[in-house]
Amino acid sequence: MSALLKFPVTQQELFDVSKGELIRFPATTDEYWELMSVAAYRADYFDHEIIAAMSYETEDHSNLTTELSFILKKIFPKTNPHFKVHNSNRPLCIPGCDHAVFNPDGSVVAQPAQLYEYRPGMNAELTPVLLFEVLSKNTRSYDLGDKLPCYKKIPTLRQILYVDTQNIEVTVFERLEATGQWLETSLKSLDDQFLVDGQPVWLRDIYGIPTA
Numbered sequence: 317m318s319a320l321l322k323f324p325v326t327q328q329e330l331f332d333v334s335k336g337e338l339i340r341f342p343a344t345t346d347e348y349w350e351l352m353s354v355a356a357y358r359a360d361y362f363d364h365e366i367i368a369a370m371s372y373e374t375e376d377h378s379n380l381t382t383e384l385s386f387i388l389k390k391i392f393p394k395t396n397p398h399f400k401v402h403n404s405n406r407p408l409c410i411p412g413c414d415h416a417v418f419n420p421d422g423s424v425v426a427q428p429a430q431l432y433e434y435r436p437g438m439n440a441e442l443t444p445v446l447l448f449e450v451l452s453k454n455t456r457s458y459d460l461g462d463k464l465p466c467y468k469k470i471p472t473l474r475q476i477l478y479v480d481t482q483n484i485e486v487t488v489f490e491r492l493e494a495t496g497q498w499l500e501t502s503l504k505s506l507d508d509q510f511l512v513d514g515q516p517v518w519l520r521d522i523y524g525i526p527t528a
Contacts, residue, residue: 409432
């Protein structure tokens with residue numbers, strides 16, 4: 317049966333079956349990519365399931381995503397030939413996690429691009445060095461429970477950032493070069509900072525709160 321008959325295609329169809337919550341559909345990889353060629357929404361693929369949620373974005377989520385993307389674009393400008401900053405519309409594929417496909421809220425990808433190509437014109441990034449997720453009520457457990465272990469399996473990945481919408485808190489996962497292990501740091505003060513490519517990033521700037 318065609319994926320176009322088995323799964324919702326429009327935003328309205330998705331809402332009718334999900335009622336605005338995160339929803340999972342058992343599916344094959346081929347069905348996922350077929351659906352993504354026509355669907356009016358973004359979706360992930362993990363553990364033989366298509367995972368989707370309504371694309372409505374709250375103001376807080378939008379603000380945090382915009383601010384952090386702006387900060388990353390200053391650290392990795394267009395003139396830098398080694399890295400490119402992507403938004404949430406750019407998927408990444410993780411071969412080491414059963415070829416899961418995720419759409420992080422933002423990423424920095426090493427160049428020249430290495431791609432997983434399902435078919436001409438449909439592909440996903442393979443070499444992110446940094447990615448971030450803005451945690452929301454509907455997707456928090458999914459972002460931390462399913463995505464994080466897969467993200468840690470990406471060989472090129474150096475940093476994973478989780479930004480909280482409910483509280484001022486940024487959790488930084490950083491891969492240690494010497495051991496390959498991941499160091500987790502939780503930052504909760506506007507005056508806290510962490511380094512990205514050797515440059516400081518302040519929580520105050522991510523949350524768009526000017527210095528008093």
